[in-house]
Amino acid sequence: MDVSPVAQKLVQPPKPNPLREKAAELEAAFLAEMLGHAGLGAARDGFGGGIGEEQFSSFLRQEQATAMVKAGGIGLTEVLFRAMSSSESGDAQ
Template identity: 40%
Template structure:
């Protein structure tokens, strides 16, 4: 059986390729973690929007705003932005729990 001579440049190239692949995998995981964090935060914002909508459903329209469809639309937009701000600034902790679960499921 003939053995091929050992060429260190090939070994270095293979090592470089493996290192590059490992770096790409790490970057992909970091990107995946960022996406998971964003998805968890968006989920919490949607949940908080629903809570705010339910909370304000029982509030009578104010005479300052005049009531009607315009006030309903405005109230909906305010609720959405408030919920997004709450989620972005720590929220109620739901995003952290969802994020942990997403990461746990990805590792399976």
């Protein structure tokens, strides 16, 4: 069965844009930093996870921030993408 070219474009996922991916990474890094300043992953008093908890809490924050970006984030990815796109094309002033 032949599939029309229009149908093929609808079925194929869009090619990933490396610049947009970098913008999403920047948003995730920003969110991870903000989560750290908000106290997420801070060592608890009493029966906490000890030194292991302290050492690996940054990994947890980074993964949570990445999940937040994949779920829509705070909109920073699009702003960063536009800024990087305009500077890449020479439109930045």
